[in-house]
Amino acid sequence: KQEVTQIPAALSVPEGENLVLNCSFTDSAIYNLQWFRQDPGKGLTSLLLIQSSQREQTSGRLNASLDKSSGRSTLYIAASQPGDSATYLCAVVDDYKLSFGAGTTVTVRA
C-alpha cells in the first residue's frame, strides 16, 4: 500500500523567503504526482502535475521536482507572499487513485 509523507507538517516564514516543501512515497511505481493547495474549509486547487517520466514541472513561482527512484518530490515556491499561506498537499497517482500526504501548512508573515 502506498504511503505518502510530507515534512514538515507546518512552516512559518517571513514574506519574500523561498519555501521548500517535501513529499516522500514508498512505492516508486507511480503514474504521476500532483501538488495541490487547500485553503481552510475549502476544496483542492491543483498546482502542478508531474508525469512519472518527467523530473520537474514549473508554473510561475512554483517548481516541483520528482525523483521516482528515491521516492521523493519537492515543491519550491519562490519569493513567498502572504497569499501563499495555505496547506499544500502532494498526491501520488496510481491507476487513477490518489494517495495523499497529510499536507504542509504554510504561513507567510507579512
Add this chain to the structure above:
Amino acid sequence: GAVVSQHPSRVICKSGTSVKIECRSLDFQATTMFWYRQFPKKSLMLMATSNEGSKATYEQGVEKDKFLINHASLTLSTLTVTSAHPEDSSFYICSAIDSGSRETQYFGPGTRLLVL
C-alpha cells in the same frame, strides 16, 4: 477549465438521519468519480470509486451500506450517509475524471457534514 460542484457545501443533521451529497461535473462527462473523506489536519482518504452505470468500488474498511454511492449519469454521483452518527462528521470531497482526457482529477469544493 473543468469544474466540479458539490451540493450542499455544508450540512448539519441530527443523529440517525440520512444525508445525500451531490457531486456534478459541470462542463465535462465523467465516467469515473471518486469520493474522499478528510479529517481535521489529516490527509484525504479515498472512500470509493464511483463508476457510471455500475456499482461503486469501496476501499477497505469503508462500509458500503453506510455510505451509499449512486452514479446514475455521466455528470452526477451521489453519496448518501445513512443513519448518520457524530463520528461521520467530516469534510467530504469528490473528484471526477474527464472521460475525454482521463489525465487529471478535478476536485469539488467539498461538503462539511456535522452530525449532532
